[in-house]
Amino acid sequence: MAIAVSGFIGYRFQPMVANNPNAVNTVVTIFSILAGFLIAVITFIAEPTLQQARTWDELQRMKDTVRRKLIRQKLLFFLYLLTLGIALAMFLTPPTMLELLKWLQTVFLGLATFVFLASFSLPGSLMKIQMERYEAVLQDSRPKVVADAKKAAEQVKKRNR
Numbered sequence: 001m002a003i004a005v006s007g008f009i010g011y012r013f014q015p016m017v018a019n020n021p022n023a024v025n026t027v028v029t030i031f032s033i034l035a036g037f038l039i040a041v042i043t044f045i046a047e048p049t050l051q052q053a054r055t056w057d058e059l060q061r062m063k064d065t066v067r068r069k070l071i072r073q074k075l076l077f078f079l080y081l082l083t084l085g086i087a088l089a090m091f092l093t094p095p096t097m098l099e100l101l102k103w104l105q106t107v108f109l110g111l112a113t114f115v116f117l118a119s120f121s122l123p124g125s126l127m128k129i130q131m132e133r134y135e136a137v138l139q140d141s142r143p144k145v146v147a148d149a150k151k152a153a154e155q156v157k158k159r160n161r
Contacts, residue, residue: 002114005113005114005117006113006114006117007110009109009113010107010110010111010113011106013109014102014105014106017108018101024091027083028087030116031084031112032084034119034122035080035084038077038122041122041126041129042070042077044126044133045069045129073125076118076119079111079114079115082111083111083112083115086104086107087108089104090104090105090108
């Protein structure tokens, strides 16, 4: 759905980007800020897993999950950079190459729309990371009597199944 919307917007609204450096500068500024924010998110992704895991086996089981999260954020970061690269190409393309410029503007606007829509997942990702960190610290600071009671309740549940 996001790809279809982005393609439509890129094609339909390309004339609004043509000869409008303010629009391009606004998009470049937004994606530069988002790229910095995303780097911060990427640096925190593995931390909750490292705090949560108690053994080597647990770390090994969680490795694929951490890798998937990192790959998703890395892809988004590269899309930010690609959007910025296309903006640079638009500025460097001579005005005499009208067809190339029009094509670059269409791709720029479509990609910017797609990446913008994909960025709506960032706050949720950051919130999830922070909650995982919170849960790990909560688990570490849980009084022994509470931890023992929880283990006992889990063992009873397993036996009753």
